[in-house]
Amino acid sequence: MIRRVSIAVCFFIGLLLIWEGLFRLRIWSPVLLPSPVAVGAYLWEIACDGILWSAAAVTLRRIILGYGCGLMLGLPLGLLCSRLNFFRDTLGLIALGLQTLPSVCWVPLALLWFGQTESAMFFIVIMGSLWSVIIAINTGVRQVPPIYVRAARTMGSRGMHTWLKVFLPAALPFIVSGMKQGWAFAWRSLMAAEIYVTILTGFGLGHILHYGRELNAMEQVIGIMGVILVIGLLVDKLFFSPVESILHRRWGTGSAD
Amino acid sequence: METCVAEAPAKLSVHNIEKEFVLQGHKIHALEDIHLDIEEGEFVCLVGPSGCGKSTLLNIMAGLSKADRGDLRLDGNPIDHPGPHCLVMFQEHALFPWLNVLGNVLFGLKLKPHLSPKERLEVARYYLDLVGLSNFEKAYIHELSGGMRQRVALARALAPNPRVLLMDEPFAALDALTREQLYGDLQRIWMQRKKTIVFVTHNVREAVCLGDRVVLFSPRPGRIRQIYDVDLPRPRDINSINLAVHATEITTALKGYLKEAGAVAE
Ligand SMILES: Nc1ncnc2c1ncn2[C@@H]1O[C@H](COP(=O)(O)OP(=O)(O)O)[C@@H](O)[C@H]1O
Numbered sequence A: 001m002i003r004r005v006s007i008a009v010c011f012f013i014g015l016l017l018i019w020e021g022l023f024r025l026r027i028w029s030p031v032l033l034p035s036p037v038a039v040g041a042y043l044w045e046i047a048c049d050g051i052l053w054s055a056a057a058v059t060l061r062r063i064i065l066g067y068g069c070g071l072m073l074g075l076p077l078g079l080l081c082s083r084l085n086f087f088r089d090t091l092g093l094i095a096l097g098l099q100t101l102p103s104v105c106w107v108p109l110a111l112l113w114f115g116q117t118e119s120a121m122f123f124i125v126i127m128g129s130l131w132s133v134i135i136a137i138n139t140g141v142r143q144v145p146p147i148y149v150r151a152a153r154t155m156g157s158r159g160m161h162t163w164l165k166v167f168l169p170a171a172l173p174f175i176v177s178g179m180k181q182g183w184a185f186a187w188r189s190l191m192a193a194e195i196y197v198t199i200l201t202g203f204g205l206g207h208i209l210h211y212g213r214e215l216n217a218m219e220q221v222i223g224i225m226g227v228i229l230v231i232g233l234l235v236d237k238l239f240f241s242p243v244e245s246i247l248h249r250r251w252g253t254g255s256a257d
Numbered sequence B: 001m002e003t004c005v006a007e008a009p010a011k012l013s014v015h016n017i018e019k020e021f022v023l024q025g026h027k028i029h030a031l032e033d034i035h036l037d038i039e040e041g042e043f044v045c046l047v048g049p050s051g052c053g054k055s056t057l058l059n060i061m062a063g064l065s066k067a068d069r070g071d072l073r074l075d076g077n078p079i080d081h082p083g084p085h086c087l088v089m090f091q092e093h094a095l096f097p098w099l100n101v102l103g104n105v106l107f108g109l110k111l112k113p114h115l116s117p118k119e120r121l122e123v124a125r126y127y128l129d130l131v132g133l134s135n136f137e138k139a140y141i142h143e144l145s146g147g148m149r150q151r152v153a154l155a156r157a158l159a160p161n162p163r164v165l166l167m168d169e170p171f172a173a174l175d176a177l178t179r180e181q182l183y184g185d186l187q188r189i190w191m192q193r194k195k196t197i198v199f200v201t202h203n204v205r206e207a208v209c210l211g212d213r214v215v216l217f218s219p220r221p222g223r224i225r226q227i228y229d230v231d232l233p234r235p236r237d238i239n240s241i242n243l244a245v246h247a248t249e250i251t252t253a254l255k256g257y258l259k260e261a262g263a264v265a266e
């Protein structure tokens, strides 16, 4: 573990050094490629005057709400698709199609329907995550070996009991990977929404990124990209990875490291 | 352990069972005119080459699938749905990977409403002890060897105290040594608990080693050809000469039926 962490740390220090080296060589104008020091200074500045924290809070509130609703809708709909062929052949098909649609494509519609409001953001995030959650749950439950259900039924399990005690736990690894995929889509959608939907009810990280481009402040653009990346990574490492490794250890699948 | 004491063991009667499948447009006569009476506490082995309808019959007995025709009764009552009166042990262990060993054995017990949590735990531990896995309560299924998994599956099937235990080639995927151990254990447990057992296998020696009676099936259409009484003393050793003599007799008959059916003997 310590070994892996130190390898990772060395790798990123190396990257920063190469970056600084490229900057010093002056191949590109400093306007296009700022030095890592300038990016660090910018991040330090917005951290001190609180802009970073308030923007992150706005963004996180949106993602929690949007992703949360995507999950709450996607779970039951995915379960419906998995059990009833009617839903698979209708809703499942829609989900399959819409999942491939990049979430920026929802922006025009969201603006027309909701205007420049929080609702537009919310809509884009839900549309971005819902479909992949439905598909992952549907696939997961369909992969539950029928022998589990047969064994449970001979032991007297029926209806709701079979659902809660057999289908759900058996599909759990798939459900979690569906949630993870849904998270990735939700995060991307929100960034697209914040960059394209300018609203006054709260400046998220995406907005700062957007203004960085308008101001030609490359250190701002790169700094915020770094923040977005770190948040995505943290959610993965602090939430999804531990859950996945517990599941792998129990189910005996994959290598739990 | 009052809860573990067998209620009156079952009598299973199978009459005139027929079952057909349609597979890619072809009709498959999986079972034809099956008659079989199984006594209380009896250990009956169904033996025959694969494809002769043994699993089909077992699934019908379990209530997991329906016969096209015929009558199936357990203590006089028709069997029309699966439930803890007939528990099944499958070839693949079918244990739940999200539960540990104890959790798996408790699964069926939790579906018996009249037991208290304490009683359930006692019963589960009793059966884990019976199959020799007391020390593995907390283990997860993938951590166990194939033989241990089947022991857990056996404990799980016995724990809710079914009136009949149905076993579908439960040891077929195990190595020979593990299997021999399980023959010994299964006979010991059966003698101790006096459970009615229907055991499906394609291995004639296994059938002779375990069964009071061996029911010989032949395929296409799947039907019962002959029923042999095996009165060798128990516990039986699968390697004994006497057992081999019985097994040879049955194997010879089986080959005769297969030749007659124009099939190639295994
Ligand atoms: N669900 C099914 N659909 C179609 N055919 C089946 C089905 N189950 C079994 N069969 C057919 O019925 C016959 C008997 O199968 P089975 O009972 O599994 O035999 P055994 O257990 O003796 O090997 C086989 O020919 C098999 O192909």
Ligand SMILES: [Mg+2]
Binding pocket: B054, B055, B056, B168, B169
């Ligand atoms: Mg079979």
